[in-house]
Amino acid sequence: MTFLRCASKNTHLTFLKAFIFSDFSKMIEDDKMAKDPICGMEVNEKTAKYKTTHMGKTYYFCSPGCEKTFKANPQKYVKG
Numbered sequence: 395m396t397f398l399r400c401a402s403k404n405t406h407l408t409f410l411k412a413f414i415f416s417d418f419s420k421m422i423e424d425d426k427m428a429k430d431p432i433c434g435m436e437v438n439e440k441t442a443k444y445k446t447t448h449m450g451k452t453y454y455f456c457s458p459g460c461e462k463t464f465k466a467n468p469q470k471y472v473k474g
């Protein structure tokens with residue numbers, strides 16, 4: 395019985411740690427920044443209003459102007 399109680403306590407602690415960690419990693423994810431390929435400005439992926447997908451990759455832009463420039467000639471700004 396002592397072992398069972400101990401194991402149960404450990405499981406609870408692991409759950410608690412996982413909960414704290416997942417919350418923490420979510421916080422980091424919120425601040426994930428992408429680079430505007432046109433002007434080089436840092437754009438928050440979560441709040442970005444202007445974005446487009448090219449060759450399976452998502453690109454983020456600071457303004458509709460940058461998005462338009464990219465869409466007009468994506469090959470010029472995509473490397474590799």
Ligand SMILES: [Zn+2]
Nearest residue numbers: 430433456460
């Ligand atoms: Zn821009």
